[in-house]
Amino acid sequence: MNDVTAAAAAALPAYRPKLSFAWVGVVPFVAFAFLFLILPTLQIVTGAFRNPAGEFTLANVANLFQPSILSAYWISIRISVASAFLGCVVGFLLAWAIVLGGLPSWVRSPILTFSGVASNFAGVPLAFAFLSTFGRLGLVTLVLRDWFGINIYAYGFNILSFGGLTLTYLFFQIPLMVLIVTPALDGMRREWREAASILGASGFQYWRMVALPILWPTLLGTFALLFANAFGAVATAYALTGSSLSIVPILLFAQIRGDVLQDPHLGYALAFGMIVVTGIANFIYIWLRTRSERWIK
Amino acid sequence: MSDPFLSIRQVRKAFGPTVVVQEFNLDVRQGEFVSFLGPSGCGKTTMLRIVAGFEEPSAGTVNIGGRDVTALKPNQRNIGMVFQAYALFPNMTVAGNIGFGLKVAGKPAAEIRSRVAEMLELIKLQEFGSRYPYQLSGGQQQRVALARAMAARPQVLLLDEPLSALDAKVRVSLREEIRAIQKELGITTIFVTHDQEEALSMSDRIVVMYNGRAEQVGTPFEIYNRPATRFVAGFVGTLNVIEGRVTDPAAGTVSIAGGAVSVGNRLAGRKAGEAVSLALRPEAIALGRREGRDGLVTGTIREVSFLGSVIRVRVAVGEALLSLDTFNSPASPPPVAGETADISFSSSDMLILDR
Amino acid sequence: MKQNRFWSWIFLAIGVLYFLLPLIGTFEFSLKMRRGVYSLDAYEAVIFDPRFQATFGYSVMMALATIVVGVLLVVPTAYWVRLRLPSWRPVLEFVTLLPLVIPPIVIVFGYIRLYNTSSWLPLTGTAMGTNILLMFGYVVLSLPYMYRAIDTGLRAIDVGTLTEAAQSLGAGWITIMWRVILPNVFVAVLSGAFLTFAIVIGEFVLAALLNRPAFGPYLQLIGANRAYEPAALAVIAFAITWGCMALIQVVSRFAPRPPAQPH
Secondary structure: OOOOHHHHHHOOOOOOOOOHHHHHHHHHHHHHHHHHHHHHHHHHHHOOEEEOOOOOOOOHHHHHHOHHHHHHHHHHHHHHHHHHHHHHHHHHHHHHHHOOOOOOOOHHHHHHHHHHHHHHHHOHHHHHHHHHHHHOOHHHHHHHHOOOOOOOOOOOOOOOOOOHHHHHHHHHHHHHHHHHHHHHOOOHHHHHHHHHHHHHOOOHHHHHHHHHHHHHHHHHHHHHHHHHHOOOOOOOHHHHOOOOHHHOHHHHHHHHHHHOOOOHHHHHHHHHHHHHHHHHHHHHHHHHHHHHHOOOO | OOOEEEEEEEEEEHHHHEEEEEEEEEOOOOOOOEEOOOOOOOOHHHHHHHHHHHOOOEEEEEEEEOOOOOOOOOHOOOOOEEEOOOOOOOOOHHHHHHOHHHHHHHHHHHHHHHHHHHHHHOOOOOHHOOOOHHHHHHHHHHHHHHHHHHHHHOOOOEEEEEOOOOHHHHHHHHHHHHHHHHHHHHOOEEEOHHHHHHHHHOOOEEEEEEOEEEEEEEOHHHHOOOOOOOHHHHHHHOOOEEEEEEEEOOOEEEEEEEEEEEEOOOOOOOOOEEEEEEEEEEHEEEEOOOOOOOOOEEEEEEEEEOOEEEEEEEEEEOOOEEEEEEOOOOOOOOOOOOEEEEEEOOOOHHEEEEE | OOHHHHHHHHHHHHHHHHHHHHHHHHHHHHOOOOOOOOOOOOHHHHHHHHHHHHHHHHHHHHHHHHHHHHHHHHHHHHHHHHHHHHHHHHHHHHHHHHHHOOOOOHHHHHHHHHOOOOOOOOOOHHHHHHHHHHHHHHHHHHHHHHHHHHHHHHHOOOOOHHHHHHHOOOHHHHHHHHHHHHOOOOOOOOOOOOHHHHHHHHOOOOHHHHHOOOOOHHHHHHHOOOOOOHHHHHHHHHHHHHHHHHHHHHHHOOOOOOOOOOO
């Protein structure tokens, strides 16, 4: 090493790795998330496995398997499946109509905007809206009775029921489906349709062999998302059917309010069960979404 | 043409008030490779899509193999098509894509398998059968698209700017491959492109299109050396345009800024004093006097670019700026800007452009 | 594709019918308070009800507080992670998606168990404490939307270069946040704010279980006891939601576009 480089080396300070304090910047957020999101959830999860004495137990979870609670889960699952399935089908058809259905271009934007509004219009006002429309003195009920002579209540329809709640849930399930599926349908390139056609495929064959296979991760994933959405919904059900329809969120609500189950730790187990169900459904949604994104680049 | 295989007659296409294709006529022989060449918006892709069946012509007919296919849907025409954006089905493997046409036609699985293997060998991607499109490069995807289009033995092959989305190097190697495969299979082909080099190097004949009209139909040699219209002359290759005035239509003399030229008897029908546009390809012009060349004008050198083996010179002749290339000569220094220079050419190489 | 278009119109018509009927029905019902005549009596009764004014005012205050706290929490964090801790981004995104996975009723259950009078942070012991707890709950609920809006806004501006420019001109962190970053993501913040507003105004579960006099529980109470006023309230609630969404659309027109990338 000649004189010049030696002098240069002596002039530079010895290299020391710098301690990064950058993580300090996220402390407020981390503290907030921990205190108000993670810790409460952990509290519930651990509480589900603890008895009043504080020891670990599986008794609470086991207690979930009593008939009244199992039937609550069953009703919840049925409503969530029904509203998710119908939401998927109707939402898909609607999204197809505005994206690929050959409608004039000015139709698409208002429908998407409205979907944005409607997907957020859940809860108590939504229940009122459907009561005012399909209740015993509701507009549709009266119109059907006075103009068409069809008395839907005589046929056994009742807005304050499983069917009525499903119908109400569709008001935010369908728009959510439209909002999620529309970008997926946008990604269906016109050339695929044309390539399939020139290779001899009919419209039906195209959908069966190309389009649906490409779309099914999105469709199934969104079904899972809609399922989770319906499963966790409280306010609409409470305002519409009150305590008469024992779905799990209502049961939990009543339990928190007034310990109707006479066992606070059973409440924990109920909540834990809800987390498990919505967690699995959301996991399926995210897994399928990443899968479909890999194909369509 | 005796018994053309593909025949396009009087096809016209209008979208509302806009006419996109006007009175298009073309006869294509069996096994011929024809290019539709033109700038964007000239109607070449629309014309291709009419042949494919994706657009309905406002007037005219398309005949393939003696059959009128104008009313047939795309999936009934037995045509293969390669798209600019490859359009491979992302949910199927390479083998699945290639075999798609055969599967739709209900062919037995064994036949599909052997045909797919055949096609994979043709495009030299034998090991790629079980890969998915997203795992392939652009060039590979386009080769698979080509194989897919040809697997079901179509009567006609249509290619819609298939090389535009690829890198330059891949473009050159793939176009040679496409031409070789096309020749081997002998399939009638229409190739749409805006790249004149592609069209010139690959085609048996070229249709140059502009504003929905077929400006000229001819072999690459004809299109380049005997352009029928000003647009064709300017679009294909570089062109030096010189404006002049007719002095004597009978003798064929034209006066231009740097002197006078004689174009023989090609001025029939023109009047004395009429303005006329003459054009020369750069390779037809030489710097300095040359023997055997009857055309000579004088101009001033404006720009000299030394590119190594080639020296690019731009000479102002009157108002025109002529571009020519001359080879480097180690013995003599390159020309200098500002010098006057003689430009020599053969008057028979001179093109006369219509208005 | 003419046959396609026929079915498209049919599906569209069915969809529009399903969504318009309840809105029309609610509106029509809300006008029927006075026997035999269409009138705005229900709306009058609602707006002049002191409980409406009190609970609506309470929820509006809550919404504003939620928005402020949310912005103060999310904007610096999103900015910091983008600037200095890019590897933390997936963690941040995961955390902001949790409120969509964990049902709100479970979260509020956790609050009650965790922060009751016998815990180390007895928030539910006082009215103000419970208000604060409720507000934090609302921040959690709005977190996914706030974060997504702000992250989109930050992506559209070159955060790194702006920061360096400001620093080279002598600005400290507070100045950078307040004068450089916040004004440039203002539009995104507004979008998140309107969405938060819509969410908080109508929220029921948290407010009901924490026993606070918010608009949501008031709505439910009216619904249980009255006939026509709930319909008027539903119309008002829908109008507010629609208004918030419309404002988001309007405001989004002014969002800065991502800078062109040099090649």
